[in-house]
Amino acid sequence: MLNPTSTKIEHCIHFQAFLTSAELSSFLLNNRLDWVRGPLPQLAHVRVIVEGSTTAKPHHITTLACLLEEYRQAGITISFEDGGSIVYPYLEEIGFFTRWEPGYTFSTESLLLPADSRPFVLWQVQRETLDAYILSAHQHYASHFFRGKDLSFLATYLAELFNNVLDHAFAGEATERIAFAFLQYYPSRGRLFISVSDFGTGIPTSVNRFLQSQGENPVTPAEAVKWALKLHSSAKSKPHNRGWGLHTVSTGIALLRGQLVIQTSQAVYAVVQSGQQKLSRLPATPFPGTTVSMTMFYDELADAETSVTDEDAPLF
Amino acid sequence: MSTTASTSPVLTVLALTSGTLSNADGYKLLLALKAALAEQGGPVTLDLTDVVSFSSSYLNSSLGALYEELGAASYKRLRLSNYKPAQLKQLKEYMADVAQTHEAD
Numbered sequence: 001m002l003n004p005t006s007t008k009i010e011h012c013i014h015f016q017a018f019l020t021s022a023e024l025s026s027f028l029l030n031n032r033l034d035w036v037r038g039p040l041p042q043l044a045h046v047r048v049i050v051e052g053s054t055t056a057k058p059h060h061i062t063t064l065a066c067l068l069e070e071y072r073q074a075g076i077t078i079s080f081e082d083g084g085s086i087v088y089p090y091l092e093e094i095g096f097f098t099r100w101e102p103g104y105t106f107s108t109e110s111l112l113l114p115a116d117s118r119p120f121v122l123w124q125v126q127r128e129t130l131d132a133y134i135l136s137a138h139q140h141y142a143s144h145f146f147r148g149k150d151l152s153f154l155a156t157y158l159a160e161l162f163n164n165v166l167d168h169a170f171a172g173e174a175t176e177r178i179a180f181a182f183l184q185y186y187p188s189r190g191r192l193f194i195s196v197s198d199f200g201t202g203i204p205t206s207v208n209r210f211l212q213s214q215g216e217n218p219v220t221p222a223e224a225v226k227w228a229l230k231l232h233s234s235a236k237s238k239p240h241n242r243g244w245g246l247h248t249v250s251t252g253i254a255l256l257r258g259q260l261v262i263q264t265s266q267a268v269y270a271v272v273q274s275g276q277q278k279l280s281r282l283p284a285t286p287f288p289g290t291t292v293s294m295t296m297f298y299d300e301l302a303d304a305e306t307s308v309t310d311e312d313a314p315l316f
Numbered sequence: 317m318s319t320t321a322s323t324s325p326v327l328t329v330l331a332l333t334s335g336t337l338s339n340a341d342g343y344k345l346l347l348a349l350k351a352a353l354a355e356q357g358g359p360v361t362l363d364l365t366d367v368v369s370f371s372s373s374y375l376n377s378s379l380g381a382l383y384e385e386l387g388a389a390s391y392k393r394l395r396l397s398n399y400k401p402a403q404l405k406q407l408k409e410y411m412a413d414v415a416q417t418h419e420a421d
Binding site: 152309 | 334335337338339341361362364365368369370371372373374388391392394395396397398399400401402404407408411412415417
């Protein structure tokens with residue numbers, strides 16, 4: 001049901017940092033453009049009222065960005081109001097509101113942040129600026145917050161997630177590919193949060209599309225997520241996709257004693273710091289697209305290695 | 317680990333490609349590797365100066381595709397210089413997996 005404060009040309013989105021996958025998923029589904037525009041075909045403006053008393057994590061930011069990008073691409077204007085939330089000043093601090101102003105364009109110059117900036121730029125995933133975003137994020141955190149630590153995994157994992165989004169997340173004929181990334185470091189407990197969200201088909205649909213193309217039976221959403229995490233599972237053929245992407249991320253995070261949560265369609269997969277894995281279902285509120293959230297801990301990271309410069313080594 | 321001084325053609329990875337994260341850049345490395353392997357019969361060295369890390373897409377389009385086109389003989393001619401130990405380990409594991417997967421196929 002649409003929010004009662006919506007009018008014929010205006011829709012009201014009440015955003016807060018929802019604590020559970022089901023709550024967040026329900027919020028996203030009830031506010032997606034296609035759902036809202038059904039009863040409001042003349043929709044021209046969206047008011048986002050930021051509410052709640054819990055702090056926003058990167059996955060809140062990236063999913064809200066995907067949600068709003070659908071409106072922006074449809075030419076619908078967006079405004080924000082402070083509903084007395086602690087999240088509103090944070091969104092202001094990270095430049096979230098500027099992203100939705102008319103005429104906004106992304107510039108790679110925005111990737112150069114002040115040294116003390118703990119959040120790193122909200123970025124719409126696109127092939128053209130992928131390298132610049134990844135290397136800037138790595139450089140920023142390695143230089144200012146993780147000196148002496150090996151942060152090379154950050155570049156690898158971001159690349160795996162972005163390549164997955166670009167290669168697998170959307171149907172081949174999709175023209176609009178909505179996906180966002182955002183990072184935030186919390187120095188008090190040495191935690192680096194990373195989130196990548198897309199509003200694509202979701203892992204289960206992508207996997208089942210591939211399995212059926214190979215003459216195999218479809219699998220449940222939970223089984224599809226397990227399939228996507230296995231080495232050599234890939235919804236594209238060789239040589240460009242050999243199925244290392246999500247496997248690299250999930251096994252690497254376990255080795256670094258980090259945390260991983262994948263919310264996609266009717267499945268939520270989580271790996272906690274102890275290495276324990278949990279796969280749960282979201283039967284009533286399928287999560288739109290896929291959101292991958294990672295948390296890395298400063299104290300668990302290895303020290304940076306020095307290069308071997310005085311000798312060559314055989315590779316095989 | 318056996319080592320030798322570098323007397324072979326040296327491909328400085330970041331001089332060939334702008335990054336080491338995409339399929340497109342991996343393909344550029346593949347072309348350079350094939351040319352360097354074809355023009356002489358000895359080893360070819362990959363210089364990893366300033367390389368932060370690799371993505372699987374980049375490796376699949378370069379080293380994965382190289383094995384598919386030229387087989388194990390090409391892998392035996394590759395060497396690494398100016399590398400971090402973790403990078404050497406990652407590439408060796410990747411290449412061993414590629415070879416093993418091909419044998420299984």
